[in-house]
Amino acid sequence: MTDTAMADSQFTDHYLRVDRLPHIWCPGCGIGPTLGCFLRAIDRAELDADKVVVVSGIGCTGRAAGYVKLDSFHTTHGRAIPFATGLKLAKPDLKLVVFSGDGDLAAIGGNHLIHAGRRNIDMTVICVNNFNYGMTGGQMGPTTPLGARTSTSPYGNFDPPFNLPQLVAASGAAYVARWTVLHVRQLEKAIADGLTKPGFTFIEVIAPCHASYGRMNKLGQAVDHLHSYRKRCIVKNEADLRETEISLHGPIVVGKFVDTRRPTFGDRIDSMLHRAHDNKP
Amino acid sequence: MSENGIIQGEFFMNGDEACAEGAISAGCRFFAGYPITPATEVAERMSSRLPEVGGTYIQMEDEIASMNAILGASWAGVKAMTATSGPGFSLMMENLGLGVMLETPCVLVDVQRAGPSTGLPTAVGQGDMMQARWGSHGTYEIIAIVPNSPQEMFDLTITAFNLSEKYRVPVLIMSDEVVGHMSEKVVLRQTAPEELVERPRPTVPPEKYLPFQADEGLVPPMALAGEGYHFHATGLTHDERGYPAMNAAAQDRLARRLVDKIRLNKKDIIQYEEAWVDDAEVVVCAYGITARVARHAVQMARSEGIRAGMLRLITVWPFPEEHIRELAQKVRTFLVPEINYGQIVLEVERCACGEANTVLLPHMGGGVHHPQDILKAIKEAIQ
Structure with a gap:
């Protein structure tokens, strides 16, 4: 650690528990840049930080909640969304951000993901997708591309992955975007858009896990992942979501895919209350 | 009905409905649940009554989500409850443990039916009593109370909320199908403010607040989300700051306190x-x-x-x-x-x-x- 270079401070430090640094993430991990984009997006969206609540599940990305100096909850595996749902409905002026990984949100928590989309609960979900379970040592998960090697798909993954933007859009989300950690400006803007837009907003962040997924698939160091994103990414706003599947080495379609307005769950509660007032059930 | 929507007077109603009224009288304003016999009437009553008293009812996608939603609501400062029966109770166990670990006041009603598995959905059982004590993993203590009439479904639900607020622990109401479904005379009443216990709250400014620092009473004061305390709460073993602390000493201190805050107060609880x-x-x-x-x-x-x-x-x-x-x-x-x-x-x-x-x-x-x-x-x- 003697020659590890650490930046003195950054302008997002006031949103970080700097007394908890260094963090547990591997050098080159994609979670840190994503967290940076989120913290900058808080200011960009001009949010009152006292009202921002970060909820995460379990896994590498789930640890993000513990590093932010905001009201934050590190819940159980897969359950960040229903926990955040309770917070939001009980105190509607809170700004809920679920910050978690692909395994947490799409496998064990997949049911909550689609139901929160269906309800259009007013919250922003930042899903760091690194294509595997990093914390437990790189097992295949619900987003692992076919053919990819992981510690539980030693012969190549035969378990078809979710196309997350398509899944979440079909569920009813108001906003769906995908960027990689190479696209820090677009990502920061997308998160800020998600934070300001009413309803269920979902940002998938393609991120390197060079230590596990990358190593097992010979994708090189973290910087090589970024180089590959530059080559593989195709920006396609409002893309046909049948074309946003991700393969091991193929193109990655990124962009803002969905940006619509439909009543949030809170809106629907309000109109139900009006009806309940006028005539009893 | 009084002006604030609390129903008072004598009624002929079943235990499940009385439980819902007890919750409302105790100040519960959030219910998340999933339909399951023989607990469904609690949810039905809440879906009709909560909008009348300014509360929120949500039917979640399963009991796992229901349990988590009430934990979230409680951290937003709203008294919260869910109700279920055996299969749903099993699904709630992991996050009951999260409630214990995050020291989250809430009430969980189990209207017991005969099991194992789907068992006899419409018929009585008392087979979840040990699950109530040991159902979630790890070292902890819990409070569980057992009503035996619709009137007690009302009264003991108020007690459950009070204990849960006082000790910052989920409280289980271990009812059963007969008590839940039998109808008897129930006296509904407004709970006087002095009868209601509210969770301990921080008295120091945010920069001095340690979310899991307890005094000799062993129950730490609870800040709420959105108040500017910028606290962290985690299901990981944590220290007084709420920070993950991955060592045996922190585990010993935390697990001991979580257990002792109940054990050393048995006289008050039992x-x-x-x-x-x-x-x-x-x-x-x-x-x-x-x-x-x-x-x-x-x-x-x-x-x-x-x-x-x-x-x-x-x-x-x-x-x-x-x-x-x-x-x-x-x-x-x-x-x-x-x-x-x-x-x-x-x-x-x-x-x-x-x-x-x-x-x-x-x-x-x-x-x-x-x-x-x-x-x-x-x-x-x-x-």
């Missing part, structure tokens, strides 16, 4: 009722609907001149072990009828410690004991 125990040779120890049947059997025994007594457990967890120990010095036999194949009897036997005999009278569920069967067992016990 309730039971007894009758005819002073000269009793046999004490029937029962809870929930079985206690009502048992009381009838004990009365019959007394009318035949048999020295039988009755101990009805209202609080089952923490278990009233000192009281059973004392009784064991005086009585010859404990008879424990329960609608399972032996759960609470194990605790009675443990506490009796060989000083008194302990006899199980099991019923596998689908119905309640016949008073004659309990009377017969009392007679056998004294021979």
